[in-house]
Amino acid sequence: MKGIDDESADRKEWTELYRNTKYLKEQGLIMYVIPSYRYSDKRIARFLATHFYNVGMMRFSDDDYDDFRQCIFIGNKKTGKHKEFNQKLFDFLIQMESDEFVMENVTPVDRFVAANKKWSVPSGVEKLRTFYTKLANKSDFVEGIRNSKGFQAFKNRSKPRQLEIGGNPILPLNVGQLALLLASGAVNGEIGEGDNYHLVQGLELVKKIPNEEKKVHDNGSVTTITKIRTRREVSVKVITPQGKILKLV
Known part of the structure; x- marks a missing residue:
């Protein structure tokens, strides 16, 4: 549970x-x-x-x-x-x-x-403390909230952000950077215009690679240790304006 x-x-x-x-x-x-x-x-x-x-x-x-x-x-x-x-x-x-x-x-x-066994239960608080409150009109606070810096910061943080990608990278992208682009959805959809118009789909391929290590003890016995590591690869499919499908791994 x-x-x-x-x-x-x-x-x-x-x-x-x-x-x-x-x-x-x-x-x-x-x-x-x-x-x-x-x-x-x-x-x-x-x-x-x-x-x-x-x-x-x-x-x-x-x-x-x-x-x-x-x-x-x-x-x-x-x-x-x-x-x-x-x-x-x-x-x-x-x-x-x-x-x-x-x-x-x-x-x-x-x-x-x-057997008529009994337990005693202590009494609760007999005298309750008095507290005071009052009702306020919420319209009295609306203008102050709208103009407050904290509320403006909250609105800015809450806005959905649009991913904007442009230009050419200075260096070739590595696998980790491509994985971030895949996760953000930047490698899916339509890219380019006219003769350079392409449809692109990016995938992240996760593979489990086992690796065995053998350890020989002093008494001659052998212990086999199997370790499994995760390898992530990037696969991108592209459809060119001519209808040709390219797969980049």
Whole structure:
């Protein structure tokens, strides 16, 4: 799964635990439901053992556990910057990778409820701060925005730019420069007029070239290392006024 601000897709148990704990009030209550084996992840186990107290661990009931294999962690968030590490809880969570350990040592949720175990939830802010605002007519700001240097700079940057090519290059173009022209669309379309009128189409050819290196070790064994490099070539097709097709590679 990939979040809105994430650069890559990954499992979200650790990410969401870390994110949500930041917004949880001190002494606030967390109910964290993930697959049982994920509690054995050292990052998750260490985080839970460091930031929460008055904890409880329960698994889904016997009727549901085989289908979902999930466990529920409940605990209150610790206060202060310096938090004591709960080694016993950490060791317990690390062992939850084993289904046998979970079935033998983690209490089903229905039995947990029957035991009448309770957690306290701290009260929220009782008095809300008062803030003041006012509505303004947007027409009062239009003229100032239009005449501002920042808005003019924004308009100039937002304008689509037209590619203009003319004259002859001082030196022959190399492959990299031709690739830039291909990417900008400058090597496609109509070129010239009259007797010099041509139709041109440019293509970039990408090839994978394998290369093998053999390394002989002191014990006589040989290791083969295969490296693949990418080679880019430029191909240009031209139709002359006489209808002749030329291909330049």
